[in-house]
Amino acid sequence: MIVALDIILRLAAWLLLAPLLPGIINKVKAWVAGRRGPPVLQLYFDLAKLWRKSVVLSTAVSPAHVAGPAAAWIAIITAALLLPVGPAGASCSFRGDALLFVYLLAFARFCIVLAALDTGSAFEGMGVAREVSYAVLAEAAIITALLTLCVQSGSVSLATMLAPSAGAGAALLAAGLFGVLLAENCRVPFDDPNTHLELTMIHEVMVLDHSGPPLAAILHGASLKLLLFAVLLTEAVLPLGKLSLLQAIGALVASVFVVAIAIGLVESLLARLAFRRVPLLLTTAFLFCLFALLVAWKGGRL
Amino acid sequence: MKEILLIALPLIFAAAAFAWPSERTRPWLLPVAGVLHSVLALWLLIDPPLLAANAWFGFDPLARAVLPMVSLLFLVCSIYGVAYLQIRAERKNRIFVTALLVMLGLLSLALQAQNLGLLWVAAEATTLVTVPLLHFNGTARAFEASWKYLLVGGTGIALSLLGSFCLGYASLHGGSSGDLTFTALVAQGAALTRPWLVTAWVLLLAGYGTKMGLAPMHTWKPDAYGEAPGMVGALLAGGTTTMAFVAILRVKQVVDAAGGGAMTERTLLAFGLFSMLVAALFLLTTPDFKRMLAYSSVEHMGILAVGAALGGAGIAAALFHVWTNGLTKGALFLSAGNIRRAAGAQTEDKVAGMAWRSPASARIFVVGILAVTACPPFGVFFSELKIILAGFQTNNFFAATAFLGCLLFAFFGMSRLVFAIVDGRPRAAARATGKQLRETPGVIVPPLLFLALSLWLGLATPPLLREAWNAAANILLPTP
Amino acid sequence: MSGTMNLLIGLAMGFSLLALASSRLPSVIRAAAFQGMILGTLPLLLEEKFHWLVVAVAIGTITVKGFIIPNLLRRALRAANIDREVEPLIGFVPSLLLGAAAIIGAAALGSELPLRPEHAKTLLVPGSFATVVCGFILLMARTKAISQVCGYLILENGIYLFGLLLINTTPLLVEAGILLDLTVAVFVIGIIVDRIQREFDTLDTRKLTSLRE
Numbered sequence: 001m002i003v004a005l006d007i008i009l010r011l012a013a014w015l016l017l018a019p020l021l022p023g024i025i026n027k028v029k030a031w032v033a034g035r036r037g038p039p040v041l042q043l044y045f046d047l048a049k050l051w052r053k054s055v056v057l058s059t060a061v062s063p064a065h066v067a068g069p070a071a072a073w074i075a076i077i078t079a080a081l082l083l084p085v086g087p088a089g090a091s092c093s094f095r096g097d098a099l100l101f102v103y104l105l106a107f108a109r110f111c112i113v114l115a116a117l118d119t120g121s122a123f124e125g126m127g128v129a130r131e132v133s134y135a136v137l138a139e140a141a142i143i144t145a146l147l148t149l150c151v152q153s154g155s156v157s158l159a160t161m162l163a164p165s166a167g168a169g170a171a172l173l174a175a176g177l178f179g180v181l182l183a184e185n186c187r188v189p190f191d192d193p194n195t196h197l198e199l200t201m202i203h204e205v206m207v208l209d210h211s212g213p214p215l216a217a218i219l220h221g222a223s224l225k226l227l228l229f230a231v232l233l234t235e236a237v238l239p240l241g242k243l244s245l246l247q248a249i250g251a252l253v254a255s256v257f258v259v260a261i262a263i264g265l266v267e268s269l270l271a272r273l274a275f276r277r278v279p280l281l282l283t284t285a286f287l288f289c290l291f292a293l294l295v296a297w298k299g300g301r302l
Numbered sequence: 303m304k305e306i307l308l309i310a311l312p313l314i315f316a317a318a319a320f321a322w323p324s325e326r327t328r329p330w331l332l333p334v335a336g337v338l339h340s341v342l343a344l345w346l347l348i349d350p351p352l353l354a355a356n357a358w359f360g361f362d363p364l365a366r367a368v369l370p371m372v373s374l375l376f377l378v379c380s381i382y383g384v385a386y387l388q389i390r391a392e393r394k395n396r397i398f399v400t401a402l403l404v405m406l407g408l409l410s411l412a413l414q415a416q417n418l419g420l421l422w423v424a425a426e427a428t429t430l431v432t433v434p435l436l437h438f439n440g441t442a443r444a445f446e447a448s449w450k451y452l453l454v455g456g457t458g459i460a461l462s463l464l465g466s467f468c469l470g471y472a473s474l475h476g477g478s479s480g481d482l483t484f485t486a487l488v489a490q491g492a493a494l495t496r497p498w499l500v501t502a503w504v505l506l507l508a509g510y511g512t513k514m515g516l517a518p519m520h521t522w523k524p525d526a527y528g529e530a531p532g533m534v535g536a537l538l539a540g541g542t543t544t545m546a547f548v549a550i551l552r553v554k555q556v557v558d559a560a561g562g563g564a565m566t567e568r569t570l571l572a573f574g575l576f577s578m579l580v581a582a583l584f585l586l587t588t589p590d591f592k593r594m595l596a597y598s599s600v601e602h603m604g605i606l607a608v609g610a611a612l613g614g615a616g617i618a619a620a621l622f623h624v625w626t627n628g629l630t631k632g633a634l635f636l637s638a639g640n641i642r643r644a645a646g647a648q649t650e651d652k653v654a655g656m657a658w659r660s661p662a663s664a665r666i667f668v669v670g671i672l673a674v675t676a677c678p679p680f681g682v683f684f685s686e687l688k689i690i691l692a693g694f695q696t697n698n699f700f701a702a703t704a705f706l707g708c709l710l711f712a713f714f715g716m717s718r719l720v721f722a723i724v725d726g727r728p729r730a731a732a733r734a735t736g737k738q739l740r741e742t743p744g745v746i747v748p749p750l751l752f753l754a755l756s757l758w759l760g761l762a763t764p765p766l767l768r769e770a771w772n773a774a775a776n777i778l779l780p781t782p
Numbered sequence: 783m784s785g786t787m788n789l790l791i792g793l794a795m796g797f798s799l800l801a802l803a804s805s806r807l808p809s810v811i812r813a814a815a816f817q818g819m820i821l822g823t824l825p826l827l828l829e830e831k832f833h834w835l836v837v838a839v840a841i842g843t844i845t846v847k848g849f850i851i852p853n854l855l856r857r858a859l860r861a862a863n864i865d866r867e868v869e870p871l872i873g874f875v876p877s878l879l880l881g882a883a884a885i886i887g888a889a890a891l892g893s894e895l896p897l898r899p900e901h902a903k904t905l906l907v908p909g910s911f912a913t914v915v916c917g918f919i920l921l922m923a924r925t926k927a928i929s930q931v932c933g934y935l936i937l938e939n940g941i942y943l944f945g946l947l948l949i950n951t952t953p954l955l956v957e958a959g960i961l962l963d964l965t966v967a968v969f970v971i972g973i974i975v976d977r978i979q980r981e982f983d984t985l986d987t988r989k990l991t992s993l994r995e
Contacts, residue, residue, distance in 0.1 A: 464941045501895065
């Protein structure tokens with residue numbers, strides 16, 4: 001009973017809080033630009049509107065076009081539930097759940113990609129190609145980051161890995177994970193979430209043919225993924241497991257807020273990179289994680 | 303005192319040359335310095351001074367075994383230099399003469415250096431002072447050659463500094479107080495920390511090996527030798543490379559004393575045979591007779607490395623080879639320079655019939671090629687024979703066989719090119735436009751002198767020199 | 783003390799990677815200059831007691847590596863009116879990865895080599911080897927003369943880093959050797975760069991290919 005209640009409570013928190021994050025980022029961007037900007041709750045309104053709309057399907061698509069976003073959404077939710085919250089631990093934790101976490105994220109991407117390819121449109125195929133080729137580099141970085149935490153804590157379970165701070169390489173790891181966060185969530189300087197119908201975008205291209213509730217699932221899933229990465233970044237760097245539950249939640253909320261503001265600032269101050277420079281930036285993020293790993297590995301002896 | 307003078311004299315002359323007002327008379331400073339330097343060096347050869355303990359430099363047996371050769375090489379080149387600079391009166395020679403004299407001083411310093419750091423400083427300074435010599439001609443190709451020389455040579459010298467640091471740290475870690483003279487390092491022997499010693503040997507061999515021109519670090523050599531004036535090529539091939547070889551020998555002595563003898567011999571043998579192989583292959587194909595000399599130099603550096611790897615007898619033979627190779631190369635570079643000027647080109651598709659256009663130089667060149675490819679009775683034949691004998695004595699049958707094979711290919715390659723440019727009829731274009739070069743005694747006598755020296759070393763090796771080489775080899779590799 | 787030093791050495795390694803990843807010549811020069819300045823401060827940290835000679839060495843190093851040489855390079859860049867773009871022979875990502883591999887290799891090598899107790903906790907050895915190799919990569923993987931000079935500078939920085947191990951025991955001979963070498967080498971290289979410019983109207987060393995088999 002308690003377990004069920006715990007899971008429901010966490011699920012509700014993840015689902016309800018996630019759309020807040022893009023709102024905060026947009027508010028920061030508007031503030032830097034000196035505009036009023038959309039309300040913080042804008043994404044909630046959009047999601048509600050999309051949910052009420054009907055689905056327009058191309059005659060060429062198979063059921064995968066609708067099933068893809070749903071499967072991706074579920075995969076991301078499951079991944080989120082694997083993340084611990086401070087001393088309370090995760091709702092579901094076992095040896096090697098770090099691997100499951102990575103695979104769930106990859107599975108979510110696979111579903112979105114499949115749904116996009118299903119339309120048979122060359123334009124979406126191009127977006128998919130970009131998404132997947134960058135994902136190769138981003139995944140290398142995130143796996144290295146998790147490996148760092150493994151080496152640091154000597155465990156392969158997320159709950160134990162994320163409880164202490166990342167140690168000497170924390171700054172490196174934070175920089176690397178922040179880069180991965182920006183790349184995975186299609187933020188500037190990798191992709192511009194504001195562009196539409198342009199040949200330069202990545203994520204937006206893939207979801208062009210979706211409508212109604214599936215689109216709502218994709219958008220909500222994207223915000224969940226953003227929150228998930230912000231939480232992962234925070235927990236990797238801060239020793240939340242050492243604090244009491246209330247302190248931990250407070251610290252978590254505060255630092256996710258800080259991450260959101262940082263994303264907003266980055267988006268306001270940087271321009272999107274030329275495509276050929278993106279691999280260099282992702283490699284840099286990977287190297288940050290790699291050097292964090294090096295520090296974790298060698299740090300014990302120095 | 304005399305050993306300091308050996309270093310200071312050229313430097314004083316360099317300062318004088320820099321201040322000398324007359325372009326026409328300045329080159330005469332070269333032979334004057336050369337004569338004084340040679341007299342000093344020969345005097346020291348006959349009457350070696352006692353080496354002060356812990357001295358940073360001094361005329362030790364190894365310096366005694368090679369320095370007089372460099373001195374003689376410079377002397378003969380300097381005689382050539384006077385005639386050469388008269389022919390090239392259109393170019394200012396202030397920097398050229400100064401740099402040549404500074405180079406002699408630095409070579410004397412490097413060959414006498416008894417301290418790891420001092421040796422490096424001298425080697426580095428030699429690298430820098432060579433650059434103005436290389437772009438004396440001022441052409442685009444000369445700039446290209448000096449750029450590559452500086453980049454490759456600079457990297458090599460940087461690596462040898464890193465190697466010197468590693469050796470210094472090996473000594474420090476082994477409990478010394480930071481005395482980097484070679485005698486102190488040798489005395490420390492097995493106390494030197496092994497991993498650092500290995501690192502140091504690898505880096506120093508790569509670094510000084512670049513300076514020496516062992517393959518695969520030889521890439522600067524064809525460019526530099528191809529574009530430099532003949533006498534600079536002779537000094538590089540006989541002087542600078544000798545300095546690098548001596549540096550490697552000194553480091554080898556330290557590593558051997560620490561019990562790394564097997565390692566140094568294996569690596570030197572591998573580098574040496576590889577250099578000979580690479581050089582032989584390039585000699586078979588190169589169309590340019592000045593670059594051919596560079597590859598021949600790579601080959602002979604390989605021979606030196608092989609000799610150094612073959613025990614005490616091998617080292618003595620290698621020191622013998624330093625003399626024969628340096629002096630024979632002198633004849634080749636100087637006569638090649640004459641041919642180059644007479645022909646106005648240096649590739650076989652443009653040059654032919656030089657036996658008609660510059661008969662004396664062409665004849666010297668052919669005899670020089672025969673001498674350097676080890677035809678008896680020239681010195682090179684005897685020194686290479688001794689190295690092969692040392693190979694058989696130390697049971698390195700494979701090395702000795704490979705050595706002979708490479709020599710054979712090198713002979714094919716060099717004789718092919720030489721007869722292509724000497725024989726036949728001069729090219730029509732060259733006949734029409736080529737300037738007539740008068741083969742004055744000034745440019746013919748010095749290469750002849752070199753040939754005579756080479757012949758003399760072969761027919762009647764002075765016992766004094768033999769004793770000097772054996773003494774140096776005994777110091778470097780004490781026979782138990 | 784060794785914590786601060788390791789941080790600085792780590793930063794210096796970061797700058798060599800930055801130089802490998804930079805696509806503009808001025809930023810390559812800046813990376814090499816910052817690296818030089820960081821390394822210049824290290825002797826102050828290494829020496830326990832205040833010694834005027836060490837301070838002089840530090841100031842000298844910072845001035846030469848951080849200001850004089852970069853300014854010479856910038857002057858060459860301006861005077862020769864060179865296109866600011868770096869032209870790599872090996873792409874930025876591969877050279878960055880090579881650099882990272884060098885750092886990891888150096889760290890592995892560094893733990894194999896025995897150190898004196900006072901150096902055991904520092905990153906001097908891995909930092910030095912990594913910087914040397916990064917400089918080497920920059921030297922070989924770029925076509926422009928200026929970036930090759932920067933590669934040489936970084937290589938020199940790595941050697942300087944190693945020299946710090948010996949700074950207490952060996953007299954300043956080693957130190958002087960480096961400074962002499964560095965200034966003169968770059969000076970000479972600078973003059974040559976100037977000449978090459980006049981001769982070829984470009985600083986692209988790929989055009990230096992008339993000498994070959």
